[in-house]
Amino acid sequence: MKRIALFIAAVVLSAAAFAVEPGERLADANQEARAREVSKALRCVVCQNETIDDSHAELAKDMRLLVRERIKAGDSNEQVLSYMVQRYGDFVLLKPRMTGETLVLWFGPLIVLVLGGFIVARRLRKAQPAAAAPAALSADEARALSELTKNESAKKDSAP
C-alpha cells in the first residue's frame, strides 16, 4: 500500500514541467553557474537516480529554486549542500561524502588495484628467471609457427 501511495505521489508530482526553466534562472551568470553545479550534485528525492537539475518533478523544481535562493542569499556551494543534507540526509548527495561509512566505497577501488597489482607483480617477478632461458618450441608450437609463417607473412601474432 505504501508503495502504491508513493508511486501515485511521484507520478502526480512529475506530471508537468521540465528541467531548469527560463524563469528559474538567476540574473548573475556566475551565481547561475554555481546553482547548476550544486543542482547536479543533488539527487531528486521523488524520482530515482536523477539529479534535480535533470528532473522534471515539481519537487525538484522547488529544490532548484531553493538552491538559487540560498545562493543569492550568499551561501557557499558547500553550505547549500549541507542545508539539503540536514533535511534529507546523505541520501540527497550523489557524490557521497568521505566518512567512516564510505571509506570502503572511496578506497575500495584503490585497494583492489593494489592487491591485484601485487598478485600480478609476483607472477611477473617469479617468472623472470624462467623466462630468461628461452624455451624450446613444442612440436605443436613449431607446427603452428610454420603454418603461420607460411600463410601469414612475418609477424607472429594476431590478437582480439
Add this chain to the structure above:
Amino acid sequence: MSSPEISAPPKRWPLVVPLVVVIALIALFGKRLADVEGGDDPRLLPTVLLNTPFPEMDLAALPNRAFGGLATTDLKGEVSLVNVWGSWCVACLAEHPLLVALNKEKTVPIHGIAWRDPPEASLKWLAQHGDPYTRVGQDPRSTAAIALGVTGAPETFVVDAQGVIRYKHIGPITPEVWQTKLAPLIAQLKK
C-alpha cells in the same frame, strides 16, 4: 594435464576468496530482500530530523478557515500531528476518513500542510471530504516540505509538547499504523 607443473604446489586458499565474496554478497542480497519484503522499501527515506526541533516556518492560512496558518511556535505546548497533504494526492484521500475520525475523538490536534496546492482546491477538497485539521498552512513552493525533508504525500509527523519531531510516517495512515505505532507513541509523549 600432461604438462610439467611448477615446482611448488600452488596455494589453494586464494581460490576460495572468490567463493567467500560470493557467499557474502548473496547473504547481503538475501537480507535486503527480506527487509524489503518486511516493508523496508528502499525508496522510503527515513527522516534525519528525528528528535530535532520542528523546522522554523510560518505558513499562511487558508482563507476563511476558523484557525490560522501554521507556524513553528503553534506546535509548542501540546503533542500534535502534522500531516503533509494535497488535494491532488490520491493516497491522501485514502487516509482521510481516518483523520476525520481521529479528529472527532479529540486525542490529539491534527495540523495540515497543504503542499503545492492552490487554496481554492484545498478548501474545496476539505469541504467535500471533511476537515479534520486544526491549523492548515499553505506551502505553495515546497519550502516547508523541503525543510521537513518530505519526499511524497502524505507524510505525517508526530511532534511532542516541546515542538520536537518524534516520528515520521510515510504514506497513508492505516488503522493498523495508528493502533500499533502512532497511538502508543502519542500516549507515551503525553505522560
Add this chain to the structure above:
Amino acid sequence: MLIELGHFALALALLVALVQGTMPLLGAARGNPAWMAMAEPAAIVQSLLCAFAFAALTHAYIVSDFSVIGVAQNSHTAKPLLYKISGVWGNHEGSMVLWITVLSVFGAAVALFGANLPRTLKARTLAVQGLIGAGFITFILFTSNPFIRLNPAPAQGNGLNPLLQDPGLAFHPPMLYLGYVGFSVAFSFAVAALLEGRVDSAWARWVRPWTLAAWVFLTLGIGLGSWWAYYELGWGGWWFWDPVENASFIPWLTGTALLHSAIVVERREALKSWTILLAIITFSLSLLGTFLVRSGILTSVHAFAADPARGVFVLALLAVAIGGSFTLYAFRAPAVDGGGVFSPISREGGLLINNLLLTTAATTVLLGTLYPLIADALELGKLSVGAPYFNAVFVPLMAPLVILTGIGPLLAWKRGDLAGALQRLKAAAGLAALALIATLALNGVDLINIAAAGGMAIAVWLFAASVTEWLSRVRGQDGLSWQRIVNLPRSAYGMTCAHLGMAVLVAGVTGATAWKEERIESLKPGEHIELAGYRVTFNTARDVRGPNYAALQGEYTVTRDGAAVATMRPEKRNFSQPVQQTTEAAIHTTGISDLYVVIGDMDGAEGAFVTRVYHEPFVPFLWYGVLLMGLGGLVSLSDRRHRIGAARRVSAPTHALPAE
C-alpha cells in the same frame, strides 16, 4: 489455443532441459556415450520449444489477444505493429521468455556447430547450459508466467510505456540479452572444463568465438541503449551511471577482460585458472544484473515492476548457479592451472595489466552500484552513489588502460622490446602532444580544458598507435606490401578496428562531456537563440496526430552565417494509453557535432514556448566508436582460426606445455 500450446511447449522445454542438464553429465562421468549423445538433440529440441513458446506469445501480442494476461497488461490495439512486437519484451514476463529463448538457442548453436569438440567436453558444456535453462524456465512457469488466461478478457489492454515505444528501444533489449546470455556459453565451457580438469589452448580457441559474439552483441546493445537515452530523454545525456546501465556495463568490462585473457590461454597456455574465473564471473554478473533489475532491492529509473517474491526465486537461482560454480572453482582450479611464466615486458604481460585494470574498473562500478544496498543491509544509513562518484573513480582507471592499449600490441610474445615499441610510437606520441596543445590553444587553459586536452591526447595516441601497429605489420623493406595487407589475419584487423573504435569513443566521451553547451529561452514566433555559431529561430508550433498520440510540434529554422542549415521539428507527445508525455528532440548532425532542439511548455499568452537548444560536440563519435568496436569484434569473429567449429584439439598426446 496457440497460447496454450506455447505454454505447453515451455513446460515441455523444462523437461527437456532437465534431461539435457543431467544425463550428459552422468554420461560423461561414467563414460556412457549414449547418455552423452543425448545432449545435442536435447539442446536443439529445447531451443525449438522455447522459440515456439516465444512465437506463440508474440502472436498473441500481434493479434492483441487480451485474454492473455501479459498482453492485457502491456499492449493496446492502437499501437503500431513494431511496438506490439517489442511489447513482448517490454515487461518482466515476456522479457524472461526472450531471455530463455536466447539461452536455449545459444545451447543449440553449440550443439550444431561444435562438431569438433571432444565428446565429454561438449556433453558437459551442453549439460550446464541445460541446467541454467531448467532453472530459468522454472522461474518463468512458477513466478512470471505470461501465458495465463484472463477470464473474462478485458476489451482493451493497458498499453506500453510510451518511452519504450521507440525503434531504438525496440531492439535494445534483444541485443542486450544476446550479449548477457551469450556469456552463458563461456560460463558453461568454463564449468565443463573444471569438471574435465583440463584447459588448454584448444579450449580457449573454442570459447573465444562465443565470447566474441556475446561481446559484440553486448557492445552494440549498450550502445543502442545509450543512443536511445540520448535522443529520447530530451536533454542530450547519454550515460547516467544508473544501476540498470551499470548492470550491463559491469559484465561488459569483465567480458572484455575475458576476451583478452583467453588470447593468453590460447597462445601461451597461461592464465588458465584466471580465465576460467573470468568466464564464471562474467556470466554471474549478467545473472546479477537480471536479479537486481527484477528484485526491487535497488532503485533505478528503469527497473521492472518490483516484486520481492520473484527476487527470492532469482536469488535462489543465483545462489545455486554462482555459488555452485565458485565452489567448483575453489576445488578444481588447481587441476587446471599450470604454466604462468611471464616476462613483464611482453604481450602477455601487457594483457595481464589490461586484465588488472579492467577487473578493477568492473569491481569499482560494482562497488558503487551495490554500495547503497550494502549500506542499507549493514545499517550504515541511506546514501546515494551517482555519476559524480563514478566519474571520479572510473576515469583514472581508464586513462592508463587507453594509454597501454596503444603499446601492448607492439610487444612480442614472451619477451617484448619496450624500447623498440616506444621508438616506433614516437610519431603517435608526437600527434598526441599536438592534440594536447591544439586543444588548449583552441579552448583556453582552464580546469575543464586541461582534462579535455588530456582525453583528446590519449584518444589520438591510441588511434595513431593502432595505425602504427598495423603499418608495422604490413610494411616490409620495400614499403607497403599488398600481399601483407591481404594476408594479415582477420583477427589482427579485428583488434585494430576495435582499438580504433575505443580511441574514437574516448574522443567522443571527452568532447561531449567537456564542451556541451545549452541555451534555454522562452521564444515567441520569430525570436531566436544563438549557440555555437547557429541561429535557431522559432517559427510556429502546431498540433499533429500520431497513430496513438497527439503531439505539439514546433518548427525552428536553423541558419549559420545567414545561410539556411536545416528546419527542425521537435515534438512533445501526449500518449493516452497509458497517460504519459514524451519529448521527441529534433537533432541536426554534422557528423562531428549535433544540434539538439527540444520544445517545452507554452509560456505566457503570446504564443511563446520554452525552447532548449543544446550543442553536443563529438557525440556522433560515441556511436562511431561503438560501431567500430562492434565491427572489430565481427571481423575478428570471421577469422579462420576462430571460425566456429574450426578449432580442433590436437590428438593425443595432448597439447603439451612447453617446458618453461
